[in-house]
Amino acid sequence: MVRPLEGKIALVTGGSRGIGRAVAERLAADGALVAVHYGKNRQAAVETVSSITAQGGTAFAVGADLAAKDGVKTLFAALDDELKARTGASQFDILVNNAGIAPFANFADTTEAILDEIYAVNVKSVFFVAQEASKRLRDGGRVVNVSSVVARTPSPDLIAYSALKAVINNLTQSLAVVLGARSITVNAVAPGAIDTDMAAALVKDPAIAEHLKSQQALKRIGQPEDIADAVGFLASLDARWVTGQTVYVSGGAALTI
Numbered sequence: 618m619v620r621p622l623e624g625k626i627a628l629v630t631g632g633s634r635g636i637g638r639a640v641a642e643r644l645a646a647d648g649a650l651v652a653v654h655y656g657k658n659r660q661a662a663v664e665t666v667s668s669i670t671a672q673g674g675t676a677f678a679v680g681a682d683l684a685a686k687d688g689v690k691t692l693f694a695a696l697d698d699e700l701k702a703r704t705g706a707s708q709f710d711i712l713v714n715n716a717g718i719a720p721f722a723n724f725a726d727t728t729e730a731i732l733d734e735i736y737a738v739n740v741k742s743v744f745f746v747a748q749e750a751s752k753r754l755r756d757g758g759r760v761v762n763v764s765s766v767v768a769r770t771p772s773p774d775l776i777a778y779s780a781l782k783a784v785i786n787n788l789t790q791s792l793a794v795v796l797g798a799r800s801i802t803v804n805a806v807a808p809g810a811i812d813t814d815m816a817a818a819l820v821k822d823p824a825i826a827e828h829l830k831s832q833q834a835l836k837r838i839g840q841p842e843d844i845a846d847a848v849g850f851l852a853s854l855d856a857r858w859v860t861g862q863t864v865y866v867s868g869g870a871a872l873t874i
């Protein structure tokens with residue numbers, strides 16, 4: 618069987634669980650060597666790597682707290698070391714900027730500390746991970762940023778998160794132009810509610826889950842693989858003419874008022 622990403626190398630931030638894990642598994646199933654980044658939970662990343670290996674894929678774990686001051690430097694130092702040991706070079710092909718946090722806080726309850734942490738992980742690290750990655754991405758590479766439907770239709774209970782996810786859509790457009798001359802595409806996927814630790818308080822509550830489903834065209838709760846398959850497409854050669862786009866992968870959430 619021909620695997621479309623054979624010979625490619627991918628970095629998935631926050632690849633140890635949730636959407637990131639599903640993305641790491643999908644890209645590995647497509648033939649890529651996957652760097653599974655984790656923040657604090659090395660064990661979760663090791664489990665993801667083991668699961669990929671058990672299915673015939675190749676992967677390794679790299680750790681770095683992206684909220685920390687030198688988190689991006691730590692990530693790329695570890696990635697460079699691993700890639701040089703495995704391939705003799707630090708180049709790679711696919712970046713999936715997935716790591717993120719979503720603390721529930723309405724306008725009145727959003728403190729400076731909450732906003733700063735969301736900014737650090739969901740915006741600042743995405744920006745500088747992309748900047749470091751751009752020095753290493755081969756021509757024809759792929760960047761996929763993980764945004765959210767709340768970038769377009771904000772949630773007042775996630776007010777800072779919503780506003781800062783909108784930054785990702787905007788950044789995706791600029792980066793598509795900046796990197797386009799090298800045939801590197803840059804897109805975002807915007808999930809709706811997905812059944813992960815992040816959204817557990819919503820999707821595990823039967824009443825809230827019913828409400829979420831009622832607001833979607835497709836009446837079920839999204840799974841990490843629903844996002845991973847869209848990322849798999851955007852990372853593939855088939856998506857070569859798609860760039861600067863935010864693809865809403867949400868089962869049709871909040872399409873009408």
Ligand code: NAD
Pocket residue numbers: 630631632633634635636637655656657658681682683684685714715716717718719738763764765766807808809810811812813814815816
């Ligand atoms: P999750 O909480 O299961 O996973 C988040 C990942 O981010 C983890 O792997 C974690 O290690 C990593 N991370 C968090 N803080 C970090 C830090 N300081 N340093 C390094 N890594 C850190 O959540 P998820 O649902 O899988 O979310 C993945 C992405 O999808 C996020 O960007 C999130 O905003 C986005 N998203 C999720 C949903 C949803 O409903 N689950 C909806 C829309 C968008």
